[in-house]
Amino acid sequence: xxxxxxRVTIAVDAMxxxxxxxxxxxxxxxxxxxxxxxxxxxxxxxxxxxxxxEMAKYDTTGLPIRVENADEVIRDGESPVLALRQKNNASIxxxxxxxxxxxxxxxxxxxxxxxxxxSAIQVLGTLAGIKRPSVGAILNGLAPNTVxxxxxxxVDCKPRDLLNFATIGCIVARKIMHIEKPSVAIxxxxxxxxxxxxxxxxxxxxxxxxxxxxxxxxxxxxIPTGKANVIVCDGFVGNVLVKYSEGLGDxxxxxxxxxxxxxxxQEQVDNICSNLYAMTHVADMNGxxxxxxxxxxxxxxxxxxxxxxxxxxxxxxxxxxxxxxAQEIKIELGRLQNQNNT
Amino acid sequence: xxxxxxRVTIAVDAMxxxxxxxxxxxxxxxxxxxxxxxxxxxxxxxxxxxxxxEMAKYDTTGLPIRVENADEVIRDGESPVLALRQKNNASIxxxxxxxxxxxxxxxxxxxxxxxxxxSAIQVLGTLAGIKRPSVGAILNGLAPNTVxxxxxxxVDCKPRDLLNFATIGCIVARKIMHIEKPSVAIxxxxxxxxxxxxxxxxxxxxxxxxxxxxxxxxxxxxIPTGKANVIVCDGFVGNVLVKYSEGLGDxxxxxxxxxxxxxxxQEQVDNICSNLYAMTHVADMNGxxxxxxxxxxxxxxxxxxxxxxxxxxxxxxxxxxxxxxAQEIKIELGRLQNQNNT
Numbered sequence: 001x002x003x004x005x006x007r008v009t010i011a012v013d014a015m016x017x018x019x020x021x022x023x024x025x026x027x028x029x030x031x032x033x034x035x036x037x038x039x040x041x042x043x044x045x046x047x048x049x050x051x052x053x054e055m056a057k058y059d060t061t062g063l064p065i066r067v068e069n070a071d072e073v074i075r076d077g078e079s080p081v082l083a084l085r086q087k088n089n090a091s092i093x094x095x096x097x098x099x100x101x102x103x104x105x106x107x108x109x110x111x112x113x114x115x116x117x118x119s120a121i122q123v124l125g126t127l128a129g130i131k132r133p134s135v136g137a138i139l140n141g142l143a144p145n146t147v148x149x150x151x152x153x154x155v156d157c158k159p160r161d162l163l164n165f166a167t168i169g170c171i172v173a174r175k176i177m178h179i180e181k182p183s184v185a186i187x188x189x190x191x192x193x194x195x196x197x198x199x200x201x202x203x204x205x206x207x208x209x210x211x212x213x214x215x216x217x218x219x220x221x222x223i224p225t226g227k228a229n230v231i232v233c234d235g236f237v238g239n240v241l242v243k244y245s246e247g248l249g250d251x252x253x254x255x256x257x258x259x260x261x262x263x264x265x266q267e268q269v270d271n272i273c274s275n276l277y278a279m280t281h282v283a284d285m286n287g288x289x290x291x292x293x294x295x296x297x298x299x300x301x302x303x304x305x306x307x308x309x310x311x312x313x314x315x316x317x318x319x320x321x322x323x324x325x326a327q328e329i330k331i332e333l334g335r336l337q338n339q340n341n342t
Numbered sequence: 343x344x345x346x347x348x349r350v351t352i353a354v355d356a357m358x359x360x361x362x363x364x365x366x367x368x369x370x371x372x373x374x375x376x377x378x379x380x381x382x383x384x385x386x387x388x389x390x391x392x393x394x395x396e397m398a399k400y401d402t403t404g405l406p407i408r409v410e411n412a413d414e415v416i417r418d419g420e421s422p423v424l425a426l427r428q429k430n431n432a433s434i435x436x437x438x439x440x441x442x443x444x445x446x447x448x449x450x451x452x453x454x455x456x457x458x459x460x461s462a463i464q465v466l467g468t469l470a471g472i473k474r475p476s477v478g479a480i481l482n483g484l485a486p487n488t489v490x491x492x493x494x495x496x497v498d499c500k501p502r503d504l505l506n507f508a509t510i511g512c513i514v515a516r517k518i519m520h521i522e523k524p525s526v527a528i529x530x531x532x533x534x535x536x537x538x539x540x541x542x543x544x545x546x547x548x549x550x551x552x553x554x555x556x557x558x559x560x561x562x563x564x565i566p567t568g569k570a571n572v573i574v575c576d577g578f579v580g581n582v583l584v585k586y587s588e589g590l591g592d593x594x595x596x597x598x599x600x601x602x603x604x605x606x607x608q609e610q611v612d613n614i615c616s617n618l619y620a621m622t623h624v625a626d627m628n629g630x631x632x633x634x635x636x637x638x639x640x641x642x643x644x645x646x647x648x649x650x651x652x653x654x655x656x657x658x659x660x661x662x663x664x665x666x667x668a669q670e671i672k673i674e675l676g677r678l679q680n681q682n683n684t
Binding site: 152188196234248252263276 | 583
């Protein structure tokens with residue numbers, strides 16, 4: 001697959017994020033320099049004159065960057081649905097449109113999650129059997145061979161939703177994490193079959209008939225040890241878990257940092273605190289995440305991303321494009337839907 | 343209330359726990375010495391000659407300890423329901439019977455959670471509106487002014503169950519934690535009203551009409567900071583959360599301990615690791631917990647408890663008896679049930 005691709009083209013929403021457009025333009029320029037112009041091309045989507053003003057600060061001669069004008073901007077705090085209805089020429093909508101028309105391979109935005117999600121659904125559409133796109137995370141910094149779905153976009157899930165998460169998770173594990181035969185588990189409140197709430201129990205029955213490597217239930221304490229490669233749960237649980245972890249991490253870092261002050265060098269204290277951060281801020285360590293379940297590749301980065309995080313995000317997206325992740329997910333979900341209908 | 347009580351009498355299941363009966367007998371003797379015989383009396387329930395053999399190792403002259411024979415023992419790993427049906431004279435059943443007959447004020451057992459729960463339901467019965475007793479935890483070591491319900495005995499909850507948890511939680515916060523007007527929150531995946539899964543949203547509506555100090559939703563990251571005194575959630579979520587926290591703590595302690603080795607004194611390393619333990623093993627820090635929702639005061643301690651943990655448990659139970667917790671919960675749940683029926 002990789003061999004067939006000449007160059008990955010990525011649309012970057014120049015107007016999305018706390019530091020847009022300056023850090024977004026800066027990061028895009030940096031990415032084309034770092035990755036190399038023969039491998040990547042970037043389309044900056046947004047208010048043309050603002051982007052050009054930023055670009056003028058750098059020497060961009062020969063860099064594979066072009067600008068697509070989109071003269072409306074959706075600000076933080078606007079209602080996504082309302083804003084997208086009123087602003088047809090918003091940068092995020094135009095960027096999605098480029099994916100839909102096959103002009104680019106993927107979109108990267110540091111805009112608000114709600115706006116990116118809604119515009120992806122609106123322009124690209126959801127895949128077979130998907131009600132809402134899903135956000136998952138590879139637990140880098142804690143259990144790097146584990147990905148957990150869903151982290152909050154889907155609540156009140158049915159077993160069929162968890163089957164979608166498992167399907168997507170397996171492709172992510174194979175294609176991105178390079179795990180040949182990923183193990184899949186259901187997060188539950190007991191390890192044995194028959195333990196769990198209604199959703200976990202019904203999902204257990206459904207998973208038993210499937211072809212992936214289902215290893216049963218895992219409990220909360222099995223997450224940090226990476227007992228399974230793909231862990232599925234209702235997005236309500238995933239969201240509470242990830243946020244609890246972050247809050248706990250912040251409290252721990254504060255207390256440990258204070259305790260160690262004066263006992264170790266500042267560098268050593270910083271080192272230990274950033275380790276604690278990495279292990280507790282599980283969803284944060286990727287600088288953002290892909291939304292899965294729409295017909296195209298879309299990356300939502302953290303709003304507070306600066307140039308270097310954008311470069312990191314672009315690299316991850318390029319990797320996903322080369323690995324053909326979006327196409328594989330579309331095929332697999334289509335196959336599931338057909339099985340379901342017959 | 344406290345003035346009215348002459349002496350608190352507690353039945354201790356002498357046969358329950360990994361170190362029964364020797365550590366249980368030892369701890370009971372120690373508790374009467376520590377607390378003082380005018381304030382406490384202990385009834386050791388179990389196989390008489392085994393208990394007396396253990397007691398003979400100590401000078402128990404004048405100590406307020408008596409023995410009630412119960413010649414059957416339920417071993418770890420037995421099915422609670424089956425074992426309790428076959429062993430009518432099991433120590434845990436006899437101990438519950440003493441509560442029911444008003445001969446003692448409370449039961450303490452280090453036996454298996456399942457067995458203690460089932461025997462409490464069987465002998466004491468559940469209170470008005472309660473389907474299954476609830477287990478909660480005061481987050482000592484992390485957020486000591488916060489109690490969280492339910493931690494796993496109730497899954498697939500209805501809003502009414504969460505109302506019971508809130509009611510019980512408020513009494514625990516007032517009577518045990520001495521918080522005059524405890525704040526109550528629903529654990530959700532968003533702070534605003536209207537955010538949440540179906541259970542959280544429906545519970546929000548139900549709580550708005552109630553007289554307690556309802557402050558709305560809290561998110562996972564608000565737990566470690568103690569944003570509310572009483573946090574309610576489905577037991578599935580509570581269980582996953584508490585176990586995740588423990589697993590995460592173990593991983594963190596391992597990594598931090600290793601990193602600090604040789605950089606700090608062993609005492610300093612141990613100190614920091616036990617702090618990390620206390621902050622992540624949130625349910626563990628109380629040495630066990632009360633089961634709420636049965637008609638009587640019942641404490642389940644950790645199976646691995648030794649004499650000193652038993653003393654600690656007995657002290658907490660004595661405190662709960664003096665504070666009239668069981669009686670208050672019975673009255674409040676009865677009142678709720680009446681409101682519900684009218």
